[in-house]
Every structure is written in structure tokens, then in C-alpha cells.
Amino acid sequence: MTDSRTIASTLAAATCALLGSTVIAPVNAAEEPVWEFDTALLYYGESDDRVQDLSLNVLAVRNFVDDHVLTLGLGVDTLTGATPIGAMPFDGPQTFTSPSGLQVRSTPAAEIPLDDSFLDTRVALSANWRQPWGRLYTVSGGVTASKEYDYLHLGANLKLARDFNNRNTTVALRLAIASDELDPVGGAPVPLTAMGDINDLSNRLSSESKDIVDIVFGVTQIINRNLLVQVNYSFSSADGYLNDPYKIVSIVDPLSGDPVPRPATPGLDGPSHQYLFESRPDERTKHSIFTQAKYFSAGRVLDLSYRYMSDDWDIDSHTVDVRYRWPLDGRQYVEPHIRYYTQSHADFYRPSLAANTLLPAYASADYRLGEFDAVTVGLKYGWKTESGNEWSARLEFYRADGSVPGKLLVGNQAGREIYPDLDAIIAQFSYRFGK
């Protein structure tokens, strides 16, 4: 007995020596694990009074015995500001009927038309349970829900992972399903119908819905003591109403490229020019390959990832993300971050539609379906308190620059600034406590 105790204490001392010179506080078995909280306050702001988002996010994690983990998430976003509606700018003023159909709004000459009635609050909730299953498997399941004024999301997900090769290789399969309901202000427009006068909601449908299935198959491999890599293949299928109900496409003169005026209805306010509500296919299938590596060297951690995405709307994208965590001392670190993103345009992306020609089945002038590059540059600074809690602050700049291929331009549109470039600031303040 005495011998085994001596061996045990010697082993414990040796383990401590291996792990470091600090004294490790003994775990009190009677002390139940406590909640751990991750909190973040985020400001996201676009230039030119476009979208502003103030967001509060909380992630609460409770570790139970035997690696059973419960994670609860809450996010509240308040959104204001203006967003491009897809209409073609030109050197004259334009007037639009608001999404509600109750009023009209004007855009001065030469400006990209925006909808400044954008105002929303989003509340998102999530819950996830994870636990080992047998010696080599881990299972987890979760539910997600979010609600905006005009949108409801409900989702569920499952994950099964198995360890191989002495737990150096992990293979995981994840499945998520979601059912979302859109209830746009004024009703969901019938695709490719005209924007009407105020109070004319004859081409609006009631609520619409879409279903999404995501499958992710991933392999994580420990290469050596300092290097870890992951490769994921993802499949995503969306089915249903995939339009943005607030986006329109201008009808333009086939020679000049200018929006075609719309005859006014006597006694009624309405759009100054001809605009159609956008039309997207009601199905979308995406495939992506994502790979990430984490490398530790002299206390610093390099986090490198790349994603390739391709979908049946003919959009291909590449994303490269690099983070480098650099400790300043035992309690502080800085982490520079650079992200580069580039995408091709959807095959139905049309900045405008020429008048007197056959309408295509699908058309959208949504700038997010156009061709653009985006760069994010940021810096994060974090520090640990004496009690082990962690503060961090990050500031990032996001810039998206787009271009419209010449073949999609009509008449004298070539000389104009049509694509709404984007500059945004991401400022986040986080506090992690309870560990």
C-alpha cells in the first residue's frame, strides 16, 4: 500500500514536472463543474450610412462528468441603415414604392438606389448536447431557432465522430436540416412582376418558405506534436423561395442603358421607372471543400484555412483566412488576421434587363450575387486576468470591390459606377469567464 502510494505520488510529481513547473490545484470531486460563459458585444458598421448592426452574443457551456457537454447560445442583433435594392443608377432621380407598398422614396441623380427603411431586430437561440458514445465515438445533437420581424428559422443538427489511429485521426459526419419561413413586409412579390403604385399589393403572396439540408464529412488528423489539419467536404441543398423579396431589377433602354420611365397613374404616387421584382431559381445546391491547419511554433499559433465553393447557380468562390496568435507575455497576446475572398457571379446575375426583349426565367441584380473580391484586415488583443478570465478586443476592416462584366452592361452603363462597393468596420469586445 505504502509502495503504491509512493509510486502514485512520484508519478504525480513527474506529471507536474512534465506539464510545467506551476502547481496544479487539485480538483475537488465534490465541486460540481460550473458554467463557463463567452460573451461578445459587436459593432458592425458599413460606410455611407448603410447597414449598422449592434449585436450581443452569449455562449454558455456546462461540462458535466465524463465529457458530457451542454452548450446554449443567445444572440440579439439590432439592425438599421440602408441597403442597395438592385436598381440601376443613372444621371436622373428615381422614385420607388417602399416594400410595404404604403409610401414612395426617391434617390437623387447618379446615386446607387438604397432602401433606407431597413430596421430589424434578430433574436437567435441554440442548444447543443455532446457526449462520448462508447470508447471511440462522440455524438452531439442540437437545435437552432431565430426570429426577425419578417423571418423565422428553425433547425436541428446531428454529429457523429469516430477516433482512429490512437485518436490521432477523427472522422466526423454532420447533418443539419432547417425550415425557414419568410413573411416580408407587404408580402412576398411574385418574381418578375412589376413594382406597382402605392397600395397596390396585387402581385404579393403571403408568407413563403424554404428548406435547407446540409451534410458535412470531415477528417481531422494530428500530424505531429505541433501540427493539426482538417479537411471537410460539404454539401448543401436549399429548396423553396430563395428570392430576396426586397430586391428589384431595372428595365433599361436597349440603346442608352438608362431606366425606362413609367407612365404615372393620375392621383397615385408610384415608381418613376420600370422595375421588376427579382427572380431566382427555387433550388440551389452547393459543394465546398474546406481545409484548415493549426501550427504551433515557439509559443505562437498559425491558423491557416482555405475554402473552395461551387454551386449550381454558377458561383465559384475561394476564401483564404490567416490568423497568427502572438503571445506578448504569459497573459497577453495579439492576433493579426487577414482574409481574402473572391467569387464569380451567378449565371442569372443581371444589373438590368433590356426593354422589349424576352425576359429570362431568372434575373437578380443583388450585388451579393455579382462578381467581387473582398479583403478583411484586423487585429485582436487579448489578456487574461489573474483569476483566469479573458478579455479581448478586435478591430477589423472589410472591403468588397465588385465589377460588372462588360457583356452584362447595356448602352452607356459602361462608364458608370454600378456596383455598390462596400467598406465596413467590425469592432468586437469579448469577455470569457467562469473557467
Place this chain on the structure above:
Amino acid sequence: MKQTVILRSLILASIATLASGCSSLGVEPWERDVLAKAEMQLIADPLEVAIDEHIYFSKEASSGGRGFGGGGCGCN
């Protein structure tokens, strides 16, 4: 049909090669000190990843890859 058989054989051979290759990689259980650090987890800051994925989901035509494709928002 013949092409399918060849393709299947190639895929199986690739998986077998990868699996045998992977078995020579890795560390022993007592060599996981660095990999166990919080900053060495693939998702070291889950809240920041979730926030970023939500921002990029609403501004770009791609999403997901690391995990699910995001969603649950009328922003795209």
C-alpha cells in the same frame, strides 16, 4: 459501367492509401501537451467564428465549409 468500376477502385485505393498514411502520423498520448492548449483547437474562439460566419453569410454568396452553411437569417 467499366468506368464506374475503375472510379470506385481508384477511390477505394485512395482511401486505403490515406488511411495507412495517416496511421504513421500522429503523436503518443503523452505528447499532446501543445495540442491540448485552448489556442490550438481548430475553433479556438467559437463565438468569434459564429459572428464572422454570420457577417460573411449576409454579405457574400458562400457560407459554411467549416461547419454548416449558416442561415437562419433573412439577410441572404
